[in-house]
Amino acid sequence: MFTPLGIEFLRPGEHSTVRDLCRRPGNETSVLLIEGEAGIGKSTLLHHGVAEAARSGHRVLRSAAVPAERDQPYSGLLDLLAGVTGETWPDLPEPQRDALEVLLQRRPGDVRGFAPQTVGMALLSVLRRHARQTPTLVALDNLQWLDDASLDALSFAARNLDGAPVLVAATVRTSAPGAVLDPADLTPQPPRPEVLQVETRRLLSLRDLDARQVRDLLYAAYDVTLSLPDADRVRRWTRGNTFWVLQLGAEMAGRWQPGDDLPVPKLALTVARRWVDTAPSETVEAVVAVAAAGRLPVHSAVAALQPVVDDAGAALDDTVVAGLVVEEDGHLRPASPLFGEAARLAIPPVRRAGMHRRLGALSTDLHRRAKHLSLAAGGGPDEEAAAAMEAAAVSAAVHGDTRLAGELAAAAVELTPPSDGSAVVSRRVLAAEFLTCAAAPDRAWDLLSPVDPAGLDEELAERAVPLLAELHTVRGETAAARGLVAGVLEHAPRRGPRRVLALSLAAHWRYGDTDRLAMAVEAVGEADRSGASPAVTHRALRVLVLSRAEAGAGIEEDLLVRLRQIESETGHRRTHTGADALLGMVSRFDERLDRSRTLLRQSLIRASERGEQDGVAALRVQLADADLLAGDAEAAWSALDQERAAADRGEPLPYLSAVVLGNLLVSRCRLKAARALVEAQAAVVAGPLDAIPSRDRLAVLYLRGLVAHRAGESDIAVSELLAARAEADALGIHEPGARFRLDSELAETLIRAERFEAALEIAADHTVRGETRPVMAGVAARIEGMVAMAQGDLGTAADRIRVAVTVHEDSPIPGELGRSLLALSRVERRRRSRRAAQEALERAAEVFTAIGDRCHAGQVATELDRLVGRGSSHLLTEVERKVAELLAGGATTRGAASQLFVSVRTVETHVTAIYRKLGVRSRAELARAVVTDQPG
Numbered sequence: 023m024f025t026p027l028g029i030e031f032l033r034p035g036e037h038s039t040v041r042d043l044c045r046r047p048g049n050e051t052s053v054l055l056i057e058g059e060a061g062i063g064k065s066t067l068l069h070h071g072v073a074e075a076a077r078s079g080h081r082v083l084r085s086a087a088v089p090a091e092r093d094q095p096y097s098g099l100l101d102l103l104a105g106v107t108g109e110t111w112p113d114l115p116e117p118q119r120d121a122l123e124v125l126l127q128r129r130p131g132d133v134r135g136f137a138p139q140t141v142g143m144a145l146l147s148v149l150r151r152h153a154r155q156t157p158t159l160v161a162l163d164n165l166q167w168l169d170d171a172s173l174d175a176l177s178f179a180a181r182n183l184d185g186a187p188v189l190v191a192a193t194v195r196t197s198a199p200g201a202v203l204d205p206a207d208l209t210p211q212p213p214r215p216e217v218l219q220v221e222t223r224r225l226l227s228l229r230d231l232d233a234r235q236v237r238d239l240l241y242a243a244y245d246v247t248l249s250l251p252d253a254d255r256v257r258r259w260t261r262g263n264t265f266w267v268l269q270l271g272a273e274m275a276g277r278w279q280p281g282d283d284l285p286v287p288k289l290a291l292t293v294a295r296r297w298v299d300t301a302p303s304e305t306v307e308a309v310v311a312v313a314a315a316g317r318l319p320v321h322s323a324v325a326a327l328q329p330v331v332d333d334a335g336a337a338l339d340d341t342v343v344a345g346l347v348v349e350e351d352g353h354l355r356p357a358s359p360l361f362g363e364a365a366r367l368a369i370p371p372v373r374r375a376g377m378h379r380r381l382g383a384l385s386t387d388l389h390r391r392a393k394h395l396s397l398a399a400g401g402g403p404d405e406e407a408a409a410a411m412e413a414a415a416v417s418a419a420v421h422g423d424t425r426l427a428g429e430l431a432a433a434a435v436e437l438t439p440p441s442d443g444s445a446v447v448s449r450r451v452l453a454a455e456f457l458t459c460a461a462a463p464d465r466a467w468d469l470l471s472p473v474d475p476a477g478l479d480e481e482l483a484e485r486a487v488p489l490l491a492e493l494h495t496v497r498g499e500t501a502a503a504r505g506l507v508a509g510v511l512e513h514a515p516r517r518g519p520r521r522v523l524a525l526s527l528a529a530h531w532r533y534g535d536t537d538r539l540a541m542a543v544e545a546v547g548e549a550d551r552s553g554a555s556p557a558v559t560h561r562a563l564r565v566l567v568l569s570r571a572e573a574g575a576g577i578e579e580d581l582l583v584r585l586r587q588i589e590s591e592t593g594h595r596r597t598h599t600g601a602d603a604l605l606g607m608v609s610r611f612d613e614r615l616d617r618s619r620t621l622l623r624q625s626l627i628r629a630s631e632r633g634e635q636d637g638v639a640a641l642r643v644q645l646a647d648a649d650l651l652a653g654d655a656e657a658a659w660s661a662l663d664q665e666r667a668a669a670d671r672g673e674p675l676p677y678l679s680a681v682v683l684g685n686l687l688v689s690r691c692r693l694k695a696a697r698a699l700v701e702a703q704a705a706v707v708a709g710p711l712d713a714i715p716s717r718d719r720l721a722v723l724y725l726r727g728l729v730a731h732r733a734g735e736s737d738i739a740v741s742e743l744l745a746a747r748a749e750a751d752a753l754g755i756h757e758p759g760a761r762f763r764l765d766s767e768l769a770e771t772l773i774r775a776e777r778f779e780a781a782l783e784i785a786a787d788h789t790v791r792g793e794t795r796p797v798m799a800g801v802a803a804r805i806e807g808m809v810a811m812a813q814g815d816l817g818t819a820a821d822r823i824r825v826a827v828t829v830h831e832d833s834p835i836p837g838e839l840g841r842s843l844l845a846l847s848r849v850e851r852r853r854r855s856r857r858a859a860q861e862a863l864e865r866a867a868e869v870f871t872a873i874g875d876r877c878h879a880g881q882v883a884t885e886l887d888r889l890v891g892r893g894s895s896h897l898l899t900e901v902e903r904k905v906a907e908l909l910a911g912g913a914t915t916r917g918a919a920s921q922l923f924v925s926v927r928t929v930e931t932h933v934t935a936i937y938r939k940l941g942v943r944s945r946a947e948l949a950r951a952v953v954t955d956q957p958g
């Protein structure tokens with residue numbers, strides 16, 4: 023598996039060079055030296071060249087030298103000429119013929135009795151005779167181990183071949199840092215530099231593999247799939263050495279997972295143990311200390327070695343001179359990380375533990391100190407190591423690496439002595455907090471589920487109980503989450519912080535059913551009376567702000583001021599539960615979208631910087647909803663790529679994600695996909711529709727009604743949207759913006775069903791809210807106008823809908839202006855005001871096209887066609903119309919750009935819009951559409 027990859031794909035450039043030279047040696051004598059460190063792939067490349075020469079019909083003479091035969095004269099020449107028959111030299115001078123027969127042991131004698139020049143001339147004669155018949159390849163593997171006598175003879179022959187077609191291809195080892203890992207020989211000697219000198223000599227140096235080559239090699243050889251960062255870890259670990267990459271891959275195959283430590287191959291351990299047994303103990307201690315630290319200041323290395331080495335400085339100097347350790351900028355690092363780790367594992371455990379404890383005491387980096395103390399403990403309980411690991415976890419969280427923080431805190435749990443039960447529980451809670459923040463709920467659950475909430479003190483209960491409830495919910499265990507909160511509320515005292523915690527949780531929409539606002543008010547009041555902790559008070563205030571906003575009571579600015587004060591005093595770190603994120607979320611409800619989007623973007627950036635992956639996911643969806651309302655459908659669509667992928671797989675989504683994605687699908691007229699999304703969401707709704715109210719059920723009912731409304735299924739739309747409104751009322755969500763603005767959709771379906779009184783009740787509610795919110799006033803006026811139109815009072819209808827259009831001119835929700843214009847066009851058409859109807863439709867088309875609402879844009883196009891009895895090119899803007907006319911007249915894209923003084927990219931953007939609006943797919947169709955639309 024390795025050979026074809028290593029030759030044809032791993033090193034394509036070197037492969038081509040060797041292949042071409044060996045396939046066509048040419049009409050001259052040449053030498054190819056393939057050099058590189060042990061294990062880099064030199065021999066594999068040479069073997070490929072031998073195979074290419076043989077396939078091309080050339081004669082091949084080969085020799086593979088080994089260290090044991092280096093002191094045996096002419097052993098390499100014997101290997102090289104082993105396959106040569108006596109027919110090659112019948113006419114050689116007698117001394118040369120005798121030397122060859124003795125060399126090849128075809129008659130008794132000692133080849134050392136012949137002069138070296140005689141042996142060299144004999145080899146030269148053989149090569150000349152072979153070359154006269156066919157080009158010849160002399161392949162020499164491991165030139166550095168070839169005996170001197172053979173090397174002299176080959177050098178003599180190469181210099182005197184006089185241009186005969188002979189290619190001498192040889193591999194030669196170069197020294198490299200960490201060459202001690204060579205399993206064949208610990209001290210390879212390079213060849214003398216003057217050997218094999220000919221006029222045509224080529225040097226091919228093999229470099230270390232890069233990360234992409236490592237990734238491709240391990241995938242092809244062992245089906246190990248690595249990301250580029252992980253492949254680069256392997257490259258640095260092995261220094262990109264092909265042999266050791268493959269050894270490591272064999273250990274990783276079928277066992278290694280991303281995030282795991284890299285294993286140490288068994289062969290590396292064997293070599294390291296041999297080295298540990300033979301090297302001076304001071305050298306071993308120095309190498310192991312540097313390897314364990316990874317990168318260590320010189321003064322720290324000296325301090326770590328002084329207790330066990332007489333002259334620590336001299337020991338370190340020896341390792342640098344030997345090439346086992348490298349010095350850079352006053353720091354020491356192992357030349358070969360793999361060998362260093364193997365050597366660390368090769369020393370006895372007690373000796374290794376002492377070294378780690380000394381390094382831990384010297385380390386100023388919390389993570390490194392914790393790691394050393396943990397390794398010194400050998401995986402057993404050790405309070406000092408556990409405390410260090412906990413401190414490192416907190417530090418990692420502060421620096422935004424919450425996943426690392428969680429794993430370090432989890433390691434602290436394992437290191438904590440079981441006898442210290444309170445410390446075990448505290449560290450379990452800490453680890454679960456970090457892992458939840460890092461969007462690793464399963465790992466968090468494994469750590470937190472053994473904790474009994476009833477036995478926790480106030481501080482731990484304030485952290486653990488909400489987290490347990492949240493993890494139940496994430497795992498789809500809604501009933502368990504509600505049961506946990508109900509139990510806490512039932513057993514909470516009538517007064518005090520525990521009561522505040524219980525009320526705050528019960529008032530949260532995930533866990534409570536009714537009286538949420540009343541419980542939130544009581545929670546804040548009790549927090550003030552009992553002097554609850556800042557964390558509990560913050561939770562109560564946050565729930566009260568959200569409950570008031572959803573109930574339609576508005577945003578209490580004083581509560582937000584108190585939230586910010588607590589966050590300032592305590593360093594509250596959960597961005598998505600902070601005051602800014604909360605205000606950004608509820609500002610969507612009352613149409614303050616600029617504020618909402620600004621705060622949500624800022625919070626999203628902050629959460630990302632802090633590594634709060636769960637917060638990033640929540641804020642991203644809320645921002646997508648705000649973007650969609652503000653008319654930036656493309657931004658919302660792009661933000662929901664993960665949700666779209668999950669929906670394509672048929673997976674249910676969190677309720678808000680489902681609603682935002684469903685709205686996007688409907689706006690894009692992808693009603694089939696929207697229906698599939700709804701049915702996937704229905705799977706998460708437990709029980710019949712009259713069961714416990716839930717936001718998941720509210721989302722399902724709303725989306726079913728929305729899809730039915732757009733599909734023209736009026737009866738279904740009315741039924742589902744009425745049920746959705748009832749569900750929202752049961753949940754205490756009376757603010758239209760908090761219940762997905764379903765009321766305006768419901769009003770339109772009610773009007774179609776001629777249930778005018780019910781529609782006017784919605785208008786009346788919006789009129790009251792419209793006293794401070796123009797968008798609501800405009801929706802109310804539009805509903806009243808549509809009711810009047812349905813009842814035949816076209817004058818009143820036109821007046822009320824014109825009011826809606828005027829109000830919505832400045833609406834932060836541009837879709838409302840489009841819908842009001844569409845309604846106005848319909849009433850004007852019924853009043854026989856065709857021009858006014860057409861103008862309203864054309865403006866509506868511009869609005870819906872700009873915000874990416876293809877569904878309404880399609881309705882507008884259809885109504886325009888019916889109104890004016892022609893194609894839809896009137897939907898084009900002035901610039902788009904000019905572009906269309908130029909292209910229809912035969913102009914190229916570049917030519918149109920030149921005439922309009924705009925860029926080619928701008929013209930291409932206009933062309934895309936033109937094709938979409940006119941429903942054409944080619945220049946020919948465009949030309950016909952433009953001609954059809956000409957007057958007369």
